[in-house]
Amino acid sequence: FERQPSQNVSFDDVKPTEWYADAVRCVVEKGLMSGTGTNAFSPDGTTTRGMLMTILARYAGADTTGGASWYEKGMAWAQSAGISDGRAPEAGITREQLVTMLYRYAGAPEPTGGLDGFADKDAASGYAADALCWAVGEGLLTGKDGGRLDPAGTATRAEMAAILMRFTESHN
DSSP states (O other): OOOOTTSOOOOTTOOTTSTTHHHHHHHHHTTSOOOSBTTBOOTTSBOBHHHHHHHHHHHTTOOOOOSSSTTHHHHHHHHHTTSOOOOOTTSBOBHHHHHHHHHHHTTOOOOOOOSTTOTTGGGSOGGGHHHHHHHHHTTSOOOBTTTBOOTTSBOBHHHHHHHHHHHHHHOO
16 A cells, blocks of 8 residues: 655644554555644544545545545445445444454454453444454454443544554555
């Protein structure tokens, strides 16, 4: 994937000591995510299903420019590639939806991880079980405070950046 050197990788709201600082730098350098305004990344901001569809389309080399909406081309690519059903592109993406799309992008490999170490493992949706096990086994999803996966929680921009960084490092 080509690096986008013109992107600003320094944001006023991302301190170098934050757990997600390296992930933000990585995804911005790779052109997968960008800032939300002048010197802002909004790490605690929400992410949408359309954002991830567009990010994965770009990562795959698809042209996502044009269209009636900013996510139209990414959504069409995600549907044709079997990554997403394309529904609710403006809805916040949950952590289990995020890893399920990545799992499908990776070709739905045999999961090597498990969910037994997480306090809320029973909160995972049935459709996402294999994807969550895979994401844990791959080290993409490490859990949150209290030993929780938070599968139905909306992924923040910082969480998406961290998961995408780990994914791109292991799936070039």
